[in-house]
Amino acid sequence: MAEQLSQKEARKLVLVCQGLHKTNPFGTGENGILRSLQQLSYIQIDTISVVERAHHHSLWNRVNNYSADKLAKLIEDKQVFEYWSHAAAYLPMCDYRYSLQRKHAIAGGETHWHSKDKKLTQQILQRIRTEGPLQAKDFEREGGAKAAGWWDWKPAKKALEQLFMEGELMAVKRQGFQKVYDLTERVLPVGIDTSVPTDDEFYRYLITRCLQANGLATGSEMAYLRKGIKRQVETQCVQMLENGELQVLECQGQRYYALPQAQESLKKSLKRSHVKILSPFDNLLIQRKRMQQLFDFDYQIECYVPEPKRQYGYFSLPLLWGNGFAGRMDAKIERKTGLLLIQHLHIETAKIEAFIQDFLPALREFLLFNQGTKIEVKRLSAKYDLSEQNIRAYRQTIENICI
Numbered sequence: 001m002a003e004q005l006s007q008k009e010a011r012k013l014v015l016v017c018q019g020l021h022k023t024n025p026f027g028t029g030e031n032g033i034l035r036s037l038q039q040l041s042y043i044q045i046d047t048i049s050v051v052e053r054a055h056h057h058s059l060w061n062r063v064n065n066y067s068a069d070k071l072a073k074l075i076e077d078k079q080v081f082e083y084w085s086h087a088a089a090y091l092p093m094c095d096y097r098y099s100l101q102r103k104h105a106i107a108g109g110e111t112h113w114h115s116k117d118k119k120l121t122q123q124i125l126q127r128i129r130t131e132g133p134l135q136a137k138d139f140e141r142e143g144g145a146k147a148a149g150w151w152d153w154k155p156a157k158k159a160l161e162q163l164f165m166e167g168e169l170m171a172v173k174r175q176g177f178q179k180v181y182d183l184t185e186r187v188l189p190v191g192i193d194t195s196v197p198t199d200d201e202f203y204r205y206l207i208t209r210c211l212q213a214n215g216l217a218t219g220s221e222m223a224y225l226r227k228g229i230k231r232q233v234e235t236q237c238v239q240m241l242e243n244g245e246l247q248v249l250e251c252q253g254q255r256y257y258a259l260p261q262a263q264e265s266l267k268k269s270l271k272r273s274h275v276k277i278l279s280p281f282d283n284l285l286i287q288r289k290r291m292q293q294l295f296d297f298d299y300q301i302e303c304y305v306p307e308p309k310r311q312y313g314y315f316s317l318p319l320l321w322g323n324g325f326a327g328r329m330d331a332k333i334e335r336k337t338g339l340l341l342i343q344h345l346h347i348e349t350a351k352i353e354a355f356i357q358d359f360l361p362a363l364r365e366f367l368l369f370n371q372g373t374k375i376e377v378k379r380l381s382a383k384y385d386l387s388e389q390n391i392r393a394y395r396q397t398i399e400n401i402c403i
Contacts, residue, residue, distance in 0.1 A: 002250040005216075009266060010251040010294055011323040013215035013258075016265040018284050020276055020320060024064040030074055032063040034092065037080060041209040042089035044281045045082070047177070048303060050315050050332045051340075052370050055090055057279035060369050075173055078189040082171040082179070084112075086225040086286065093189065098205050100196045103167030112165045114158040121159045125168060125183070133172050133182040136160055203229070203236040207246075208259070213283065215265060216249050216256035217290075224287055254293060272322040275355075275362035277329065285318060297325040313344045319359070326355050338373035340366075342398070347382040356394055364401050374402050 005013070012021070019025040019039060026035040036059060037043060046054040060066040071090070074080040080090050083099045091099070106112050128134050139156030160181055163169040170187040171179040188194070197205065206229075210222045219234040237257050240246045249258045278285060280301040291297045299318055302310040313330025320326075326349040332341045349355050367375060377395040380386075 002248040005251045017215040019062040021270045036062045037092045040213045042085040045088040054279045054281035097193045107166040133180045211259045216258040275358045276320040278318045333370040340372040342377045344379045350384045
């Protein structure tokens with residue numbers, strides 16, 4: 001029989017496993033970053049940079065005194081590598097072998113984005129073998145024409161990405177957010193396990209990593225954005241359940257799988273007054289339906305929505321307060337002036353005064369993280385009644401934060 005969890009307990013379990021239950025759950029510096037990645041299994045990379053990029057933002061929320069150069073050092077030291085999870089991501093090198101199934105499938109003809117130009121890929125491999133690490137810009141477009149955008153990548157860029165997805169190349173670093181590619185054999189650390197996992201090993205990896213990072217999950221959530229494996233993952237879950245390697249928890253009528261030690265996480269404390277300003281691509285938020293079920297938080301990133309149809313703003317950042325969401329903030333850093341422009345702060349809790357008091361120190365830290373010096377609030381709204389007088393007062397309180 002499934003053990004019953006209240007929604008409050010389920011949320012706590014998720015937040016503890018995500019490392020969002022307190023200020024500094026994984027330690028500081030490079031060790032803290034690596035421990036965070038090993039716990040979460042990946043951190044998503046995204047190109048949008050209206051505030052600090054998603055991978056830095058997500059790690060900053062879990063590691064005190066986080067800095068981008070520390071992540072770069074871990075990549076340089078071959079403890080972290082870049083590949084594909086459900087999207088582009090940084091992953092701990094200890095999980096390298098579990099990237100091989102996808103790589104071998106793409107090398108065998110499965111399409112990722114582009115079809116393979118065999119002649120060009122061989123030429124590119126030879127250049128990198130001879131010259132060392134190279135970027136896409138090191139390969140001139142035929143005739144000197146410029147690409148119209150990411151959808152019109154020059155042939156060399158497509159070939160480099162194809163080789164990257166096949167596992168022939170790895171990214172040794174990024175310069176100006178562009179990958180620098182080298183031969184995989186020169187990037188991998190000595191002694192790394194390069195054996196391809198069996199299907200059962202791979203499914204067990206997905207299951208245990210998902211539950212380690214998320215506390216509880218359904219089979220569908222474990223197979224998220226991975227084509228054609230939901231049934232196999234469910235079958236593996238049943239087998240692990242029979243072997244005592246998993247347990248079933250139930251919350252609000254939904255059955256979830258969890259690791260046997262899940263109850264231990266519920267004994268940890270959750271800082272109720274703590275506000276976390278999250279990236280839209282934070283690991284906690286990736287599966288929107290799950291957020292709605294467990295946290296009653298209906299979230300959509302609106303940068304892909306036509307401007308007239310946006311409700312909260314281009315890049316609204318979810319505001320986690322204790323064990324629930326208290327609002328969202330559409331923000332943009334103007335790097336030349338140091339201005340953090342809050343284009344829309346929308347508060348979704350009735351406890352507005354208490355939330356603002358807890359939000360202010362978090363916002364100050366976010367300003368520092370984005371190397372800003374001052375704040376301007378263009379719009380402030382609330383789900384519950386808020387007078388114009390209070391709106392003006394809260395805006396002024398927030399804008400008084402400065403570095």
